[in-house]
Amino acid sequence: MSSPTLEKPLPIENSTKPAEVLKEVFGYSHFRDGQQQVIEQVLSQRDALVLMPTGGGKSLCYQIPALILPGITIVVSPLISLMKDQVDALTASGVAATFINSSIPREQLLNIYRQLQDGKFKLLYVAPERLMQLEFIDRLHTLNLSLIAVDEAHCVSHWGHDFRQDYRLLGQLKTHFPNIPVMGLTATADIATRADITQQLNLQTPYVFRSSFDRPNIRYNLLSKYKAVDQLIHYVKGQEGSGIVYCNSRAKVDELSFKLAKQGINSAGYHAGLEPEIREKIQRDFIQDNVDVIVATVAFGMGINKSNVRYVVHFDLPRSIESYYQETGRAGRDGMPAEALLLYDEKDAARIRQWIAMGENTERHDVELQKFAAMEAFADAQTCRRQVLLNYFSEYSGAHCGNCDICVNPPKxxxxxxxxxxxxxxxxxxxxxxxxxxxxxxxxxxxxxxxxxxxxxxxxxxxxxxxxxxxxxxxxxxxxxxxxxxxxxxxxxxxxxxxxxxxxxxxxxxxxxxxVPRLALETSKRGKNDKRHYDRVLFAKLKHLRKSISEQDDVPPFVVFSDASLADMAEYLPNNSSQFLQISGVGKTKLERYGERFLALISQHLETL
Missing domain, CATH: 1.10.10.10 (Winged helix-like DNA-binding domain superfamily/Winged helix DNA-binding domain)
Structure with a gap:
């Protein structure tokens, strides 16, 4: 895996307004809730803590300031694959971005350092362990830094569900760069974790923005386990597009991926026991839409920046609400309808409590047990599941969502x-x-x-x-x-x-x-989850064209255009460049690269009607 070749970046003036960058570079006409406020605070040199759901637009909160501020923005990212996907997406939009990690050969690394010195890049993605090396810190002191963004900031907190020791050192950034604003971003943080992030990152009177944790496009379903493999196969066969199935053990991943494949389902297994080269190939195949279903342990983790995942299945109970929320949040990042299915067995819960009790880190036993108790409560809930999730993150809501199994098939x-x-x-x-x-x-x-x-x-x-x-x-x-x-x-x-x-x-x-408490939850009624009206036949043709272009350019299909952009095309049927620019997710660079081919396909389709 290597850093992408530097292309001519879009010219951005320091006087450019955030809304102009949003439209011209990223192709969006309006900011989502909170994005503009965060961007303005960061541009005024203020630290920030940003809490937005997965798929809620966190990355634009630092990417747009990076293009407006004069120097380089450092983005702390936990996984190599996540860095590459984000840089691929930025490069496709005409943004000068790169990453540094262990996959890059020394000669190429030195070339990136030279380009950084020459101000050729606006964003640099780097892992926390490399960032905090003294040699790397010294190198950063020679650059014109404008902003440091810490993605997955919950990893810094002892109270967080995914605590990582390497993140603890990031609190020293303020010592090394006292005048550089630092932004922490996360999708999963309860009250205790939020306070700890602020303290651990040493944020100075930060601007704190917490958007709604709600992902209304995701339908939450739960089924009691009964012949679980058969349930899974039946469910997956009824789905369209990409899906992820999470398991708690490597053995179960191997077993399920084999059984799905035996049923003719285009699937693959992924866990930490596989050779790195095999894991990387499986992940790339999934991101490139060459594999429909990934069966994985949580080793699949945060490195999934794929926007067109249509469903996530938890074959086993997760250890925390945060994990469940983050993992289900990998579905429907493009805003299109998606589903989350949890298969629940009380015996699984007993096993997990035992695993937690046997863990080596005794200091975290109580925290992990309490977080798991909240996850069990979610599974046992007979009230709206979205309400449970939102209330866990202190976003209290009295309204039922109408898009979960409890709301679709309510209890007495x-x-x-x-x-x-x-x-x-x-x-x-x-x-x-x-x-x-x-x-x-x-x-x-x-x-x-x-x-x-x-x-x-x-x-x-x-x-x-x-x-x-x-x-x-x-x-x-x-x-x-x-x-x-x-x-x-x-x-x-x-x-x-x-x-x-x-x-x-x-x-x-x-x-x-x-x-009224009940012993068994009934299978949720399946209903239409997509209320948009667009030409499904044209949508399929557009996906085929997108796949062809992605193979030619060696980028994931969603980097070309998201499913949401294709749905807009199939609904509004643009017939010229001006109309094509009005499609969500179409900026100037993507118009120039792809507009002609997509407009031609739309025109050909209309001629057949």
């Missing part, structure tokens, strides 16, 4: 106000200093040693819930967490805390509706 509901009040009152009387199991023990009237010693058997709420089972109260508490009435504080031994939303419930000013 009842007035749960009294039961909610029992739980909330018990938490309050325990001074918000007890974890879930202890709260349930008090509610059910248990009199074990700790309850008696603390005189909690004298509380009015002791025994108030003895008419219901332990499993029932676990479910109720999970629902109240999902509805934003309770939060779990993982920094204080997973104690339950009341939110402001709990106050009117306790005062009987607000009614709480709960779902």
């Amino acid at each position: 509901r009842f007035d749960g106000t009294i039961q909610a009040q029992k739980v909330l009152s018990c938490i309050y009387r325990l001074e918000q200093n007890a974890a879930t199991q202890y709260v349930i023990d008090v509610l059910r009237g248990k009199s074990h040693k700790r309850i008696v010693e603390q005189q909690h058997d004298k509380l009015p709420t002791h025994g108030a819930g003895k008419d219901q089972s332990e499993a029932h109260w676990h479910n109720v508490i999970s629902q109240l967490i999902h509805q934003g009435l309770i939060r779990i504080d993982i920094t204080q031994n997973a104690t339950l805390k009341l939110t402001e939303a709990a106050r009117p419930v306790l005062k009987s000013e607000v009614q709480v509706t709960l779902a």
